[in-house]
Amino acid sequence: MSSPAKWEAVIGLEVHVQLHTQTKMFCGCINQYGGAANSQVCPVCLGMPGSLPVPNEEAIRKTILTGLMLGCRIAPVARFDRKNYFYPDMPKNYQISQFEDPLCAGGAVGLDPFLFPKDLQESDEAKAKRSIRLTRIHLEEDVAKSFHYEERSGIDFNRAGTPLMEIVSEADLRTPGEAFAFLGSLRQVLLSGGVSSADMEKGQMRCDVNVSVRPVGQKEFGTKVELKNLNSISGVRRALEYEIGRQIGAVEKGEAIQHETRRWDDDAGATFTMRTKEKAHDYRYFPEPDLLPVRTDQGLRKAAESGLPELPAALQARLMQENGVTAYQASVLAADRVLCGYYEKAAAGTKHKAAVANWILNDFLATQPDPATSPVRPEFFGELAGLVVEGVINSAQAKKVFAELMANPASPKAIVEKLGLAQISDVGALAAFCDEAIAANPRSVEDYRSGKSNAINALKGFVMKKSQGKANPTQVDEILKAKLSA
Amino acid sequence: MSLAHETLASLRRRLSSKEIHSRDIVKDLLTEIGTREKTVHAFTHIDEKAALAAAEKADSSLPLGGIPIALKDNLNALGDPCTCSSKILEGYKAPYDATAVARLRQAGAIFLGRTNMDEFAMGSSTENSALGITRNPWDSTRIPGGSSGGSAAAVAGRLAIAALGSDTGGSIRQPAALCGCVGLKPTYGRISRYGLVAFASSLDQIGPLTRTVEDSAILLSALAGHDPRDNTTDLRKPETFLSKPTGSVQGLRVGLPKEYFLPGMSPEAEAAVRGAAHWFEKNGATLVEVSLPHTPAAIAVYYILATAEASANLARFDGVRYGRRAVEPKDLLDLYHRSRSEGFGPEVKRRIILGTFVLSQGYADAYYRKAQKVRGLLRQDFESAFTKCDLLLTPTSPEPAFPLGERTQDPLKMYLADVFTISTNLAGNGAISLPCGFTKSNLPIGLQLIGPHFGEEKILQAAHAYEQSHDFWKRMPPV
Ligand SMILES: [Zn+2]
Numbered sequence: 029m030s031s032p033a034k035w036e037a038v039i040g041l042e043v044h045v046q047l048h049t050q051t052k053m054f055c056g057c058i059n060q061y062g063g064a065a066n067s068q069v070c071p072v073c074l075g076m077p078g079s080l081p082v083p084n085e086e087a088i089r090k091t092i093l094t095g096l097m098l099g100c101r102i103a104p105v106a107r108f109d110r111k112n113y114f115y116p117d118m119p120k121n122y123q124i125s126q127f128e129d130p131l132c133a134g135g136a137v138g139l140d141p142f143l144f145p146k147d148l149q150e151s152d153e154a155k156a157k158r159s160i161r162l163t164r165i166h167l168e169e170d171v172a173k174s175f176h177y178e179e180r181s182g183i184d185f186n187r188a189g190t191p192l193m194e195i196v197s198e199a200d201l202r203t204p205g206e207a208f209a210f211l212g213s214l215r216q217v218l219l220s221g222g223v224s225s226a227d228m229e230k231g232q233m234r235c236d237v238n239v240s241v242r243p244v245g246q247k248e249f250g251t252k253v254e255l256k257n258l259n260s261i262s263g264v265r266r267a268l269e270y271e272i273g274r275q276i277g278a279v280e281k282g283e284a285i286q287h288e289t290r291r292w293d294d295d296a297g298a299t300f301t302m303r304t305k306e307k308a309h310d311y312r313y314f315p316e317p318d319l320l321p322v323r324t325d326q327g328l329r330k331a332a333e334s335g336l337p338e339l340p341a342a343l344q345a346r347l348m349q350e351n352g353v354t355a356y357q358a359s360v361l362a363a364d365r366v367l368c369g370y371y372e373k374a375a376a377g378t379k380h381k382a383a384v385a386n387w388i389l390n391d392f393l394a395t396q397p398d399p400a401t402s403p404v405r406p407e408f409f410g411e412l413a414g415l416v417v418e419g420v421i422n423s424a425q426a427k428k429v430f431a432e433l434m435a436n437p438a439s440p441k442a443i444v445e446k447l448g449l450a451q452i453s454d455v456g457a458l459a460a461f462c463d464e465a466i467a468a469n470p471r472s473v474e475d476y477r478s479g480k481s482n483a484i485n486a487l488k489g490f491v492m493k494k495s496q497g498k499a500n501p502t503q504v505d506e507i508l509k510a511k512l513s514a
Numbered sequence: 515m516s517l518a519h520e521t522l523a524s525l526r527r528r529l530s531s532k533e534i535h536s537r538d539i540v541k542d543l544l545t546e547i548g549t550r551e552k553t554v555h556a557f558t559h560i561d562e563k564a565a566l567a568a569a570e571k572a573d574s575s576l577p578l579g580g581i582p583i584a585l586k587d588n589l590n591a592l593g594d595p596c597t598c599s600s601k602i603l604e605g606y607k608a609p610y611d612a613t614a615v616a617r618l619r620q621a622g623a624i625f626l627g628r629t630n631m632d633e634f635a636m637g638s639s640t641e642n643s644a645l646g647i648t649r650n651p652w653d654s655t656r657i658p659g660g661s662s663g664g665s666a667a668a669v670a671g672r673l674a675i676a677a678l679g680s681d682t683g684g685s686i687r688q689p690a691a692l693c694g695c696v697g698l699k700p701t702y703g704r705i706s707r708y709g710l711v712a713f714a715s716s717l718d719q720i721g722p723l724t725r726t727v728e729d730s731a732i733l734l735s736a737l738a739g740h741d742p743r744d745n746t747t748d749l750r751k752p753e754t755f756l757s758k759p760t761g762s763v764q765g766l767r768v769g770l771p772k773e774y775f776l777p778g779m780s781p782e783a784e785a786a787v788r789g790a791a792h793w794f795e796k797n798g799a800t801l802v803e804v805s806l807p808h809t810p811a812a813i814a815v816y817y818i819l820a821t822a823e824a825s826a827n828l829a830r831f832d833g834v835r836y837g838r839r840a841v842e843p844k845d846l847l848d849l850y851h852r853s854r855s856e857g858f859g860p861e862v863k864r865r866i867i868l869g870t871f872v873l874s875q876g877y878a879d880a881y882y883r884k885a886q887k888v889r890g891l892l893r894q895d896f897e898s899a900f901t902k903c904d905l906l907l908t909p910t911s912p913e914p915a916f917p918l919g920e921r922t923q924d925p926l927k928m929y930l931a932d933v934f935t936i937s938t939n940l941a942g943n944g945a946i947s948l949p950c951g952f953t954k955s956n957l958p959i960g961l962q963l964i965g966p967h968f969g970e971e972k973i974l975q976a977a978h979a980y981e982q983s984h985d986f987w988k989r990m991p992p993v
Contacts, residue, residue, distance in 0.1 A: 071610050075830045077603070077711040078590045078612060082745050110826050112873070114850055121829035183834075312873035314882060317716035317823055319745050 035279075036244045037272045038252075039201035041210060044234040045094075045193045045224045046170065047087050053169045053191040054081030054124065061230075065184040073189030075119030080318050083108070085328070087191035088131065090223045091167045092324060092332035094193060095132030097217050097339060100165060102332075104325040106131045108167075108316040113309065116181070117172040119188055127313040130166035131324065137162065137197070138341060142359035143212030145265060148205045160210050161198040168192050193224075199238065199249065204268035211235065211261045213340075216363050220337045228260050235264055240285070241275045250275070251285040255299060257292050267292035271299050343368070351381035357389055370399035370406050377410030380417065384409045387430065395434045403437040412440040419500055425449045453500040455507070458491070461499060462507045465490040476512055484508055517542040518672045519990075522581055522729040525675060529574040529581070536569035536580025536624065539675065543582060543626060547673050553654055553993055556668035558587045558645045559595050559628040568624035576622025578736060583618060584627040584668050584677035588635060589720070590709040591615045591625060598711050599643035600633045602831045602857025604838045612709020613741045614678060614720045621736045629664030629677055633859045634828065635685055635713040637661050638931035641922050642861045649918070650693060651991035652957055656915040659689030659931075665723045666693035670958075670991055676724045676733060680710055682717045683816055684910075684935025687947035690723055691910035691960020694949045694991065696977070697723045698730045699935075701968045702942035703748040705734075706741030712827040714820035715746075717939040726987055727948060727978040731756035734970060748968065756974045763979050764798035769903030773809035774934055780913035786951030786959040787909045793980065794907065802903045806895040811888050812937040813929055817865075818872045818885035819940070825869030831857065864925065889940050896941040900966040905976055908934050910947040910960030934962060944970050946977050949986035958986070 049059050055072035071079040095102050109127040136159045144154040172188035174181055195214065201207050215233065218226040226233040235258050240250035255271060258264045270292075275285055290299040322328070338346075344358035347368075353361070361368040371388050375381040387409055396402040412429060415421050421429060421444055432443045444450050452458060465487045466473055475483035484505075491504050517525065517539045528534045544562055551557060565582060572580030585591060588598045590608035592615075597603045611619065618625075632642035640648045640663025648663045650656040651671035658667040662679030666689035669677050679686040681699035690697025698721045705720045712718060722733035739752040770791060775784060795801050833839035833853025840852030858866070872881035899906060912933060921928040938945045943964055950961035961980070965973040981987055 074835065076590075076609060076836070077596065077598075077606070077830065078588075078608075078707075078709040079610075080708050080744050082743060112826055112829065114829065114832065116832075116834050116846065119830065119835065120826075121832060122826045310875045312825075312870065312875075312878070314822060314826070314873055314878070317714075317746075318712075 034244050035241050035276045036202055037268070038199045038240050038242060038249055039207055039268065040199035040238040041197045041201065041207060042236045042238070043195040043197075043211070043214065045195065045218060045226055046232045047090050047191040047193055048222065048224055049084055049086045049090065049191055051084055051086075052189040053084050053087055053167070054189055057189065059190050063186050065182075066186065068186040069188070073119065074185055075121075081124060081316075083319060083322065084191060087167060088322060088324075089328060089332045089335070090221070091131045091165060091193050092329055093221050093335050094195075094218065094223050095135060095165050096332055096336055097221050098132075098135035098137060098162060098165070100132035100135030100162065102132055102324055102329055103129055104323065105129065106322045106324060108319045108322075109313045110316050112312045115171070116183055117174050117188070119172065119185065123168060123171070124316055124319070125168035126166035129321075130164045131322070132165035133163070135162040135165070136160060137210055137214050137217070139206060139209040140213045140216065140340065140359055141209075142356055143216065143363075144205050144209045145262070151205070153203055153205055154209070158200075158206065160200045160206070163196040163198055165193060165195050168194060204265040204272065207237065207268055208261055208265040211264060216340045219363070220340055220343075220365060221335065222337070228258075237264060237268065239268060239271055239275070241272060241279060250279070251287050253285065253287070254289040255292055256289060256302060259294070263292065263294050266294070266297065267299060270297060274299065337365075351375055351385065353382055353385040357385050360389060361385075366400050367393075373406035374409035377407060378413045380413040383413055387412075391430060391434070404433060405437070408433060408437070408440055415440055415444060419451060419453050419502075420444065421449055421451050422501060424497070425451065450498065451500045452495055452498045453503055455503070458499060458503055458507055461491045461494050462487070462504065462511055464494065465508070466511060473512065484512070516546065516672070518546045518675070520675070521726050522676050522724060522732055523726065525581060526578070526732070529579060532574065536572040536574065536582070537566060539580070540565050540569045540582055540624070540626060543673065543675070547627075550671060550993065551673060553649060554651055554667050554671050554673065555646055555648050556629055556664045556671060556673050557584070557627040558597055558599060558630050558643075558664070560626065561594070565624060565626040572624055573622050578618060578732075579622030581623050582626035582675055583623045584629050584665060584674035585615065585625055586631055586662050586665050586677065586679045587628040588631060588680060588711040589615055589678060590711070594625075594628065596628070596711065597645065598634045599631045599645050600857065600859065600862070601644045602838045602854070604857075606837045610709065613706035613743060614737050615709060617737055623736075627668065627674060629662070629668055629674075631664055632661035633862050634711070634824070635661040635680055635682055636824070636861050636865055638684070638688055638928055639916075639921065640664060640689070641918065642859055644859050647918060649993070650915045651993040652694060653915065653955070654993050656917050656957070657692070659692035659911070659915065661685040661689075662697070662723060663689045666690050666695055666697065669693070669723045669725060670695045671993065672990070676722055676729055678720055678733075679723050680713075680718055680720050681935075681939065682713045682820060683939050684932040686721045686723060687910050687935050687945060687960070687962060688932060690947045691949075691962075692915040692958065694952075694958030694986070694989065695723055695725055696727055696730050696946065696948045696981075696987070697721065698734060698946045698970075698973075699938065699944060700734060700738065700970055701748075701944040701965075702939075703746050704944065704968065704970065705737045706744040706747050708741055708743040712823075714823040715827060716823060717816075717820055719939075727946070727974055727981045728756060728759070730946065731974045731978075734974075750968070753971070755971055756978060759978050760975055761979050761982060762798065763794050763976055766794065766799040766905065766976060767802055767903040768794050768799045769802045769804040769899055769906045771804050771806045771809070771899065771906055771908060773806050774908035776912060776933075778912070779909065782953045783909055783911070783913055783959050787907070787961055790950040790961045790980065791907050793983070794976075797979070797983075804899040804902055804906070806892070806899055806937065808888060808891045808895050809937055812892060812940060813933060815885045815888045815892065815940060816932075816936045817868065817929065818881050819889060821865040821869030822873050822882050823869070825866045825873065828858075828862065828866055833857070861925070892937055893941045896937075896943055896966075904972055905969070906964040908962045908964065910934060910962040914953050914957035914959055938964055943967060944973060946973050948977050948981055950980075950984075951986065952989070956992070
């Protein structure tokens with residue numbers, strides 16, 4: 029009855045982000061991945077009888093910081109609530125979360141065109157630079173990890189009680205590409221604030237997706253389906269592409285969409301019913317009586333403000349305007365604050381900031397993936413650029429110096445010396461080479477003078493050969509022309 | 515005379531002068547326990563060897579050095595059982611010290627006995643214990659009150675010098691009144707709740723049960739103060755309470771809330787309490803009639819909020835990590851169902867179900883949220899009453915100890931036992947119960963003094979002055 033182009037998807041995301049903090053959300057246990065099972069636990073995060081939670085200020089501050097970075101309203105007074113449900117990975121059988129008064133409300137994530145999938149970066153949806161509204165951001169405690177064996181199950185409580193931030197978007201997203209770009213752009217902001225490493229493949233960022241389809245132009249939402257088990261940003265895109273296709277296929281056949289939770293199977297490339305939502309869970313939220321309301325207007329917000337970084341969008345604009353890097357390079361640099369810091373140091377000492385960006389983003393990264401530990405000091409790039417500009421070496425020599433710099437890092441000046449590469453720019457020495465060339469190649473001189481201007485190349489080649497490639501080609505050109513026309 | 519009959523203050527003096535040794539007190543207490551515990555059954559657990567060993571090592575130079583103290587069985591003390599008088603905590607050993615326990619330990623106290631209670635502190639008679647009933651030392655056919663019935667019976671029966679209890683709706687004061695000892699529920703936030711197995715987090719407070727007001731002040735001084743492990747503790751500096759007893763009530767404005775003198779209450783109890791009010795007036799205090807108009811709603815509000823919080827607090831007892839676990843569960847749901855239905859007693863189940871209901875979608879507005887609003891009004895009642903007076907004087911309980919078994923089938927009637935104590939938990943105020951007389955049949959009657967927030971010094975001064983001009987506290991129970 030209708031073609032697929034007449035349908036549109038409506039997508040909303042709920043993103044859980046593990047926060048970088050010293051300790052867990054409500055106890056003094058270390059917040060670190062990888063300890064021996066159940067080695068990072070105490071009566072509080074094990075939910076032992078009588079234990080009480082104490083809120084982690086660092087986690088609250090980082091959540092407020094995230095809110096500030098994303099333009100949220102920060103609640104002057106926020107509260108924690110208990111979310112009640114039974115599951116063995118949750119020691120108290122209630123989760124301390126936030127319901128009525130979350131730390132942050134509103135805000136938005138701007139979609140960075142370069143964080144769309146590669147094949148969509150030139151598309152209209154990428155160029156639209158849409159801004160996706162957020163509903164809220166709240167703070168809660170993570171649950172433990174369950175392991176299921178043949179006969180029994182085990183639980184590792186190291187993760188139980190670690191701080192988890194939940195970021196909920198409005199149903200503003202329309203395409204799998206946008207969802208992909210949303211997660212990438214959000215991740216960039218989180219990285220810039222040092223809030224989380226937000227790596228989906230490591231479980232530091234987890235994402236549930238709500239998706240429905242409706243005819244283009246219709247205001248009402250279709251029946252939404254929740255997707256789970258999405259373990260990478262590209263997985264989210266694949267799952268959405270499949271699921272939207274499935275839903276459109278179903279409604280076009282006149283079938284009703286079930287209100288359900290579906291599991292994405294990345295290997296099968298399909299979603300499968302996990303559970304239907306006939307009985308909505310009643311979490312019986314109520315204010316957590318063990319915790320006082322959190323006042324953010326008495327220093328917490330100020331402390332968060334002092335940690336505000338230069339946001340990705342502002343950084344990109346500055347790099348493009350002031351350093352002349354391309355939009356793509358700006359996006360790459362903004363996505364990696366360590367690399368960006370390295371680049372900014374490298375570019376600081378030279379006017380040729382764009383050239384330095386090229387060097388770093390192409391040749392340098394190919395051999396030195398970790399700028400933080402690289403023995404190649406960022407100042408070297410400025411120095412190298414300077415050597416070229418000042419004519420000490422030519423661009424062919426610069427390539428040699430660069431290769432040596434990567435292989436045996438040292439100051440470019442020292443390398444030039446070591447390799448004996450310094451360009452000969454001394455007019456007297458060059459004139460002597462030129463005289464020799466004219467004397468040895470009467471034929472070429474003849475040709476040149478008779479109007480074959482290309483004949484000068486043979487003379488230049490002679491000079492370069494005699495000077496072992498060190499002659500300054502521009503100067504040689506000038507001297508030869510002067511001598512031949514004399 | 516057996517050292518078991520002495521007050522904590524007197525033993526402290528004699529210990530620090532080396533006139534006696536901690537082991538002497540422990541031995542005398544064990545002798546008393548040996549003869550009368552089988553009747554009273556105040557304890558769920560006694561470790562004689564550990565107590566004697568601790569007594570040997572006691573440092574009598576410390577503020578509570580060598581003083582044996584009994585702990586209600588819902589306070590975690592490292593390595594000891596902590597059953598909450600419930601089958602569901604069978605086999606559980608505390609993996610840490612409650613802050614209150616740690617502070618007593620630091621002050622040199624030693625622990626002798628864990629006291630019986632209504633299961634998870636839910637009850638007013640200690641008959642809801644899964645580990646047997648406790649009898650009132652004044653009449654072994656009667657209840658000791660609850661839920662800290664074991665602590666009150668032990669202190670009154672000379673089986674303990676002092677004990678800690680917990681009070682969520684009257685659980686320290688009501689048994690203290692019914693057993694003829696002194697029970698203090700401090701202001702919410704005064705003593706850390708860390709390590710107290712929670713019943714209703716916004717109402718629970720730990721407090722001492724003692725023979726005298728002075729003993730109560732000594733323990734409060736050791737227990738009070740901010741605890742970084744309890745977000746709800748107050749930040750004010752530690753105090754020493756009753757360090758300079760005035761012995762006077764001159765100029766004190768004593769409020770008598772009209773809602774606390776009910777037509778149905780025991781005439782003997784009412785007479786004794788009015789007699790106490792008269793004593794205050796005779797000794798220079800002014801009596802002021804005040805009103806706490808929302809009092810009639812207090813029991814309903816309490817049973818909504820306390821059960822709501824309890825339904826979440828008790829969710830952790832699921833057989834997964836500690837305590838009783840159902841044998842051979844079919845699956846996870848079966849493990850939950852059977853561990854909990856076998857482990858909890860009927861009153862606990864009743865309250866979990868009630869609490870779950872009042873928080874449920876569609877009902878939370880009518881019950882939980884409305885009750886929160888009325889709780890705010892109750893708090894305002896007290897605030898405005900304390901603009902007219904310094905302390906409130908009321909009965910602790912509408913009647914003396916009732917017979918065992920009389921109300922076990924009538925929970926609503928049982929709930930009324932806390933009618934005079936519940937409001938202070940909802941409003942957060944501190945209050946004390948102390949003896950103010952006896953019935954003709956020799957049952958103790960309790961007087962309650964309620965203070966403004968953090969007004970413990972006022973409460974203790976007045977209670978001490980009253981106590982010292984009477985000799986109710988010196989009377990010995992017959993059992
Ligand atoms: Zn912990």
